[in-house]
Amino acid sequence: MEQEERGPVPLWRALGGVLANPTATFAAFPAKQPWFVPLLLFGVIGAVGGWVIASATADVVLTRIEELSGPAGNPMGDPSAVASFAGTVMMVTATASGFFGPFLDVLMTAVVTWIVAAVARAVLPFAQLFSLAAYAYLPHVFGTVLLAVLVASGLFDPLAMRGVFPTSLAVVVPGEPGSFLAGLFGRVELFTLWSTVLLGIGLGAAARRGARWGIGVAVAGWLLMAVVSAGLGSLVPNPGTLPPAPGGVPGSGVPQ
Template sequence: METIKQVNENAKPTIFGMIGSPSEQFVKMRYNPAFAMALTVVTGLFIIGMWLTTFTMDSIYEGLDLSGEELDMVMLIGKVTAVITGIFSPGLGALFSSVILLLIAKIVRSGVTFKQLFSMNIHLMFISAIGLILNTAVGMAIDQSSTIYFTSLAGVLNSDSALLGSIELFSIWSAVLLGFGLQKMADFSKTASWVVVILTLLVSIGLAFIGTLFTGLAS
């Protein structure tokens, strides 16, 4: 047992391990919640993904009643905004999620630390980054401008519904890994961890539903 624990204490989690051996990574995070390398890689992937999304929006920009110079300026602003979003969204997203989970951990009397939760959330962001790049690459390949992920229910049904778009493969994958992570690393009970997962998915769907309502009212 001591040998296994010593290995866990010295080994660092890896983002690529989140695909093939997530349980092992969660155990490593418990003893060594490193996140610097994961944050660097995930941020880089998000920058690439967000930058690529701007190329799938060209037809939308071209549909605007703008002169050539104005169109170039709008596209430039869009690219800069996308890169800035890619830089800050992984860290801020993980920070917000970690604060919420830490509050829940206090309620269920878990001894998990903020650093452990932050490490877990940063590594989970790798799944989101894969989804972002994959869906953007597909959009570029078929020359289709859309904010809907092809791996979502909306993409499967060829719908523009934001509500259906919130039911998405990589989001569900990440949420399921979150459930296992809370059990392996944070000592959440199975019930508590899956309640958190379900609430996370419901909040995502709820926000999409509210967005759909506001869009309908605006139109």
């Protein structure tokens, strides 16, 4: 009842408070703290970051596509036309993924965490938990900006690292590409853990259970998602391990 009587915390005060004093900030949130504007902001930043990263890696990717499409006898004819079309698709996909990524990530996190919290006998309104997850997503935005800066400046090559984030455990302990452990290590990442802790603090405040309980629930939800994602990822064949197609490029299945 007390949470429903509170007014919403203003956007910039809420975002700043999540960084400076998350315990007090989440405790001040009403049951229906607005989430759309912060997620829209995160989506715009993600779209710009996706565009920057795609632009920085486009030359290498498109050159490779042009090399493969030439001898492949593709029906589109001119390999440069294929590369141009692929470049457009690549930029649009990267930008769209960057924009919608925060919405989907927050939705998935909220669903899994809501289930884990229910198992722990703390039933929270889903809308309230979704709002907490939206504000707890903030560290991921810093990660997106950092990655875009590193890639654009040439300090990090996402293609050579097979999409591994520079602040993940997989950089230190890479594991075999495509394996379960490699996927799991890739999800043990600095900004993800920071976001998980923030979500836990918010959960504890919303459920009146304390930060330690909330962080435990949030970590359990994150671990569940990490294990499932790594398991599903390990079922997909690593492109470098595919058998060569007849007369094709070894390890890729691309016909020459």
